[in-house]
Amino acid sequence: MTLHPSIAAVRVPVRRTLAAPEARGGGTGDGRGTVAVACSGGADSLALASATVFEGHKLGLRVVGVTVDHGLQPGSAEQADRVVAQLAAMGVDETLTARVEVDAASGLGPEAAARKARYAVLEQVAEHLRAGLVLLGHTLDDQAETVLLGLTRGSGGRSLQGMRPAFGVFARPLLGVRRADTVTACLVEGLEAWEDPHNSDPGYTRVRVRDRVLPVLETELGPGIAEALARTADQLREDTALLDDLTDRALAHARRDGGLDVATLREEPPAIRHRALHRAALDAGSPASELTRDHVLAVDQLLVGWRGQKWIDLPGPLRAIRRDGLLVVEAP
Numbered sequence: 001m002t003l004h005p006s007i008a009a010v011r012v013p014v015r016r017t018l019a020a021p022e023a024r025g026g027g028t029g030d031g032r033g034t035v036a037v038a039c040s041g042g043a044d045s046l047a048l049a050s051a052t053v054f055e056g057h058k059l060g061l062r063v064v065g066v067t068v069d070h071g072l073q074p075g076s077a078e079q080a081d082r083v084v085a086q087l088a089a090m091g092v093d094e095t096l097t098a099r100v101e102v103d104a105a106s107g108l109g110p111e112a113a114a115r116k117a118r119y120a121v122l123e124q125v126a127e128h129l130r131a132g133l134v135l136l137g138h139t140l141d142d143q144a145e146t147v148l149l150g151l152t153r154g155s156g157g158r159s160l161q162g163m164r165p166a167f168g169v170f171a172r173p174l175l176g177v178r179r180a181d182t183v184t185a186c187l188v189e190g191l192e193a194w195e196d197p198h199n200s201d202p203g204y205t206r207v208r209v210r211d212r213v214l215p216v217l218e219t220e221l222g223p224g225i226a227e228a229l230a231r232t233a234d235q236l237r238e239d240t241a242l243l244d245d246l247t248d249r250a251l252a253h254a255r256r257d258g259g260l261d262v263a264t265l266r267e268e269p270p271a272i273r274h275r276a277l278h279r280a281a282l283d284a285g286s287p288a289s290e291l292t293r294d295h296v297l298a299v300d301q302l303l304v305g306w307r308g309q310k311w312i313d314l315p316g317p318l319r320a321i322r323r324d325g326l327l328v329v330e331a332p
């Protein structure tokens with residue numbers, strides 16, 4: 001019997017992820033490695049969970065399904081119970097519901113606060129289970145949307161590199177898989193996906209990108225646009241890793257007497273110098289959300305094309321000061 005192409009599209013990258021040595025993690029008492037799969041009940045994570053059970057068991061792994069109840073909407077506990085029942089029916093070895101308190105006073109919006117709480121609790125669950133990996137169901141479409149959203153922020157390569165395929169204990173095996181394939185895989189397997197009402201609320205920029213912007217781009221520029229955006233993110237992630245590395249070295253080289261040596265930093269090409277200045281301001285405590293490229297370029301003027309100005313004000317509030325051949329970022 002041949003496998004349905006959408007099921008194969010989901011299983012192949014999951015198999016690759018689970019075959020990596022880190023999937024085995026600390027292991028359980030019976031010597032099996034454990035992998036956790038974070039499941040919201042949406043098509044992406046249901047298809048992921050099903051593929052993880054199939055491929056994980058073939059590899060001798062214990063598969064634990066985890067759903068997080070943020071308690072934000074009425075009926076969230078029942079929704080979590082439904083997901084647990086679906087996971088159990090798929091044949092996971094264990095299911096867990098993690099209930100989290102979303103910090104409404106954190107200053108983050110409710111979505112961002114829920115996300116922060118979710119990642120924190122998933123990390124704790126991974127530790128508790130001694131799981132090698134926690135799988136997340138983000139798809140290629142999520143990646144394309146993230147890149148477009150990054151583009152609108154205009155903050156360069158860093159915001160265009162999209163989501164990382166792996167970080168800490170987390171892995172996103174479906175970043176190369178179209179969302180439509182996860183929907184079809186669920187239909188073929190008889191899995192009933194739940195659609196988060198937020199996912200169709202045009203009040204969210206991401207929803208407008210998904211429902212209005214990407215379809216227009218696909219019609220006008222060709223059906224490969226989402227893949228092209230995701231590929232761009234992959235390339236930029238590589239480039240950014242290299243630039244970060246060069247920036248680390250430039251900073252290490254320039255550091256002396258509690259500041260950065262102006263003459264040494266001036267030798268660096270603009271891409272590295274600007275990154276180094278951005279990093280120096282962040283390290284001194286300038287908030288990332290307020291520190292702009294204009295701030296960085298203004299500080300750069302203290303190094304290159306200097307006209308005797310002594311300092312630049314930065315968010316924090318902080319000052320970048322040129323003093324005795326050194327650049328120092330400190331509170332005024």
Ligand SMILES: Nc1ncnc2c1ncn2[C@@H]1O[C@H](COP(=O)(O)OP(=O)(O)OP(=O)(O)O)[C@@H](O)[C@H]1O
Binds near residue numbers: 118
């Ligand atoms: N309530 C939840 N319980 C368990 N896992 C979840 C939950 N919500 C999301 N996830 C995991 O995160 C993946 C992405 O979900 P979604 O796109 O809804 O996240 P998001 O709200 O955009 O936040 P982020 O992309 O930062 O995770 C899902 O496929 C699933 O693996």
